[in-house]
Amino acid sequence: MTSASSMVFVVDDDQSVREALSSLIRSIGLDVETYASAHEYLRRPPQQLPACLVLDVRMPGLSGLDLQRELAQQGREIPIIFVTAHGDIPMTVKAMKAGAAEFLSKPFRDQDLLDAICQALARDRASMAARADLAEFRWRYATLTQREKDVATLVVRGLPNKQVAAKLHVSEITVKVHRRHIMLKMEAKSLPELVRITETLRLHSSPESHT
């Protein structure tokens, strides 16, 4: 892993904790940025690299949970590792439901934290890739004509050409032509691949509608 390939953010109101975590994380070769409050972190522009957030639950002003909610609202997806001096179960449940990656009680074993960070970064990296594929697929899908989108919708449902033609009141030949254009434009080498791509698009159709 290179230092440029990822970033770990630490948000804690306690300077000692910030310094200690920073040193520990840097000791395994990760880049670290520390913030003394949630507001301070929010002022930073969203990261482009795979990253994770080590967040203290109890802080003056916005608490860790507040920050988690705020980030979700802003659509800034980042895995969060909560650390707390006195974690309780309701708080843990709340954090995990909101998508927390890990919940650690202070003081924690160094390895537990570092493992959690590595896993979070890997997950973030994967989700970043997924996010990149989706953008490509959306772009490709946008190149289809309306007739081709209609045909594609029916084809990925597994309908034979004949039935597609019947449904669309066109000839079977026409269906075949559309189908070839679709495969070309979507860069799908086979029908299963087309199905996977359209499935991905369909899952993220809501953001698409907002985009």
Add this chain to the structure above:
Amino acid sequence: MHHKQAVDVQINDLISIQALPAIWSGQQSYAIVGILLEGVVRILQLDFAYARVRDSLLDASIELIRLPQCRALPISAEQFRQDLRDCLGGDLPTMPVAIPNPLGQGVVKIASFHFGVHDELGVALAASQRSDFPTKNEMLLLRVAGSAAAIGMQEARVLNAHRRAADELERRVAERTAQLTAANEELSREIVERKRAEGAALVLKDALAFELSTMTRLHELSTRLAGNAELQQILEEVLDAAIGLHNADFGLVQLCNTETGGLEVVAQRGFSKEFLEYFRDIRDDTSAAGRALQRQACVVIEDVETDPGFAPHRAIAAAAGFRAVQSTPFRDRGSKPLGIISTHFRRPHRPTEHDLRLTDLFARHAAATIESKLAEDERRKLASLVEASPDFIGIASLEGEVQFVNPQGRKLLGLEGDFAASIFELVIEADREKLAKQALPAVTRDGHWDGEIRFRNFKTGHAIPMQQRIFSISDAATGRRIALATVSRDVSESKRTEQLRQESELRWRAVYENSAVGIWLTDAAGRFVAANRALQDMLGYTEVELQKLSLNDITPEEDWEGAQARIDQLRERSIPEYHAQQRYYRKDGCIIWGNTSAALIPSVDNAPNLLVEIIEDISARKQTEGALAQAQADLARVTRVTLMGELAASIAHEVNQPLAAVVANASACRRWLAAAPPNTAEASDAADRIIRDAARASDVISRIRGFLRRGELRKVPLDLDEVIHEVIGFVQDKLNTRLIELHVEIVPGTPRVFADRIQLQQVVLNLMLNAIEAMEKVAQPRVLRLAVGSHGENAVRIAVSDSGPGIAAAQRQRIFDAFYSTKADGIGMGLAISRSIIEANQGRLWATKNAGRGETFQFVLPTAAPGHP
């Protein structure tokens, strides 16, 4: 013999002879001669002496002979005379001669002497056996003696002559006197006889006069008695008459008391109060009156001093001054004893039969009068009773004709003036049959009938309900029925009252029976007299079961005292009623709470007072209250636990932060050192931070330790305003939820104190929490007052006051002891720790009772030294 002695003897003898006339002076001749002979025999020591004298009085010769020492003549006088005559011859010798001793042996010498110039008065012989007899002197003595005797005899003769003359005179006088006396006696006898006759006539006359006066008096008395005299007056008249009759000194009249059977003095003359008191109520037969009453006959005690039966009363009789008494009983016509008339006498006395007979007559007469008087009084009383009676009293003939109606009866029936009516006319038509078929036959059969028959008012015609008693009146002597009578009462008023009472009773019974609240009545001993349905349901007992119980049986034992005290106050009338929340046992053993009101029901007719208690079952409300209190207590506990949890959490946070940093730094340090090549700079930085953070953790821990128990203090100058407001922040919630007003008074310019901040806050917090808890159960307003100000030159006082109940005197001593708590769930450390904290800060903490409600806890702390601004 000496001459002198002889002379002396002779002189003596002569004197003796000379003394003889003194002895015989006034005597008769023979007595004189006798004395003379005795004298010479003795003086001249003769063997005998003899004399023959002529007694002038007797006019006869008397011979006398005397022997020495009065010896009797050993021979007969005749013999002696014969012997003497034989010796001397007829004449007495003029010269002494010796002759044979006629009285013995030998010879005696005889000397003769004579009485008178010649021997006309008599002659005497002296004889002695002495040979020298008679000497010259002896002869002389004899002659002297003879002369003296002669003189004496002459005197005697004269005296005799005088005496004889006197005797003669006396005899004649006596004779005459006897004659006169005889005549006189005759006369006297006649006089006496006449006087006796006259006396008898007089006595008879007196007796007749007395009898007459007595009879007159009796008649007068009867006349007066028959008049309208009062009984007392009659009694006194009778008594005076009896006293006069007996000529007695005192007297009294006693009447039988029919109730006690004793005798009561009703009239008296001459007795003291003490005496009357003594004989106030006679029953036994020791007194004359008592005896007379018992015997029913006149009793006379002639002398109380000697009468054995009267012995017990002698002293009082003596004091009263009488010795004799007579008591005469008197009886009514039925021979029933009525009383006694007694008269008393200063001297022992026995009244004559005549007097006693008269007294008896008197007494009988008085008795008749007294009896009629008594009967009249009785009649008058009865008459006034009838007149004044509020009842209807009427008398009718056996045939039913109304003869008498008393005024009240007339008024009731509207009868006026004379009227003639049948008893049936008095009765309303509807009840006439009842009178005829029920009442009158019952009266005939049983003598009386009780029941209700309505009369009618003659003016208004209204029916008057009457409770009647109809009865027949019988002649006392014959027992024959002579009239019908009724005593009856108008019951219309009582009927109305009864009706009202019944209505009231019904109303109240309805209230009592249907009331939702329990009602009971208890007697003085707390026993149930009555209990209504609601109470029975409330307590689970039937009324019969309750009537076997007392108040204490259904009251928890620990409440007895209070309940009894309240009841006592009611009974003593110190309170008119009371209202209290009390607990009762149900039959099933459960406790119920009652809102109890109690009052005393005043008794009528001296019956014991009853207590009425009204109980509203408030168990449900109490339960709710209990649950609420429980919930509050739970909440308080939860709050406390939460507070503790939060405290623990903040402690954990405080310690955990540096601890977490230390752990993280240590891990980092190891990793920097384990890197290839080791990054010593980073490792060193991490190690430095470890030291710093560990120190910080330690710091926190030591502060907490100091907070919890005595440890190192961090004394700094503290601004109390700031410290206290931080603490208020902790308790604000509690103050709000418990509606406690907080008054904070911090005097401006109060100097800072020199103390450990956390400890100080701990103490203030503890005191405030205590104050809040103390006011949990008191009514509004609940006020927590925090006052801060200077205390002298170098100290500041912080006072926390509440308006709670205050601390009980018994607990006051112990509240600062460890493990002593007045709170149910307190561990008893708060005040102990607070005090040790304040003392560790050179201050002191104490508690004082407020003037009004509640308690004030206050402490003083030294101000910050000038070096610490």
